[in-house]
Amino acid sequence: MTTSHMNTADADTAAELRAAMVGELRSTGAITSESVAEAVSTVPRHLFAPGEPLEAVYDDGNAVLVKRDPNGTATSYLSAAHIQAVMLEQAEIEPGMRVLEIGSGGYNAALLAELVGAGGKVTSVDIDPDIVARARDCLAAAGYDRVEVMLADAEYGVPVGAPYDRIVVTAGAWDISPAWVEQLSERGRLVVPLRMRGLTRSIAFDRDGESLASHSYRLCAFVPMQGSGAHRERTVLLGDEAALRLDDESRHFDVAAMRKALHSPRLERWSGAAFDLPDELELFLMSAPQAVMLHTSEEFVEQGLLARSAGRGVPALISDGGSFAYRTKRPDEATGGFESGVIAHGPEAEQVAARYVGLLRQWADNHRRRGAARIRYIPKAVGMAVPYQEFAVKRRGVVAIFWS
Structure with missing residues (x-):
């Protein structure tokens, strides 16, 4: 039972928008069970966002x-x-x-x-x-x-x-x-x-x-x-052009070398592997010990300093000398999809690009599917379990990943 001070026309509109939202959530696979569909169909979402336009409230991708x-x-x-x-x-x-x-x-x-x-x-x-x-x-x-x-x-x-x-x-x-x-x-x-x-x-x-x-x-x-x-995310600025975002406070970066590498000519290498399921690929790439998230602004993407993938945040491999490589993609005319590739900068660009291409091929050959990772959280008091790969060390435990 709900109470509302909306007039009949607005209440009818809200009901129609709610039904349409449930339909959209079903079509995208966000809703897969009848119980969740019924709950979302029943609860008047607009009553939890008073003063907001109904169309915005019932847009399934919109956060208020x-x-x-x-x-x-x-x-x-x-x-x-x-x-x-x-x-x-x-x-x-x-x-x-x-x-x-x-x-x-x-x-x-x-x-x-x-x-x-x-x-x-x-x-x-x-x-x-x-x-x-x-x-x-x-x-x-x-x-x-x-x-x-x-x-x-x-x-x-x-x-x-x-x-x-x-x-x-x-x-x-x-x-x-x-x-x-x-x-x-x-x-x-x-x-x-x-x-x-x-x-x-x-x-x-x-x-x-x-x-x-x-x-x-x-x-x-x-x-x-x-x-x-609460825990503050660490940001390492590479001048105004780019930044690294990470949780590890102990890791050191040669910022001067990275900035110099950033302004050096780019090296492109292509993997021959399909690019899809980007969220799964991203999780796999970040499992590499040297990986860190690289970010830039739309301004520097438009200037051609970094590829568009870096504007959304992209896993990057960084060498000890400050050379780095990150993922990109290009259309694959043979398949109608995309091919994954690597852009690298710095004196060790060839070596770090080769390591990155190897990771792209490894994922495509062995783990290119939904749910390939098995994630475990082990409290420090329990001790580390094998054969899981350590992914992130936390204050009270370890996040470990096994790839199937």
């Missing part, structure tokens, strides 16, 4: 800004319906479950309430009192008073309601809190947007003893976690 901090940085969004649906499908929530949502906006909590039904329980927490108050008001307006919204630092979870069958995190996390693992039920699942070496993936982790093993992972983007779990 909720709050900025005093510096103008966005701290809260009503996430795009597409990624919300994807994460709900990852969670595989069933009626009667107990669910903890970390990062409260109201709408996702209402979807969770629909999925768990009258016999389940949804608790939603946020560190920002303004967001907590807003979520409570929106949930009440939409008729979801049974959702419990709490003010809390999510780093510590909510022990009073544990154990939870599902914990769904809706803010970008750099590490996994021990409380989240401890508060999961024996067969519980954690769905978390985890940041690793400059990438973020929504990973559905199942408990596997004291560690976590991935059930699925998907591309996503979220505002970063606040509170005790």
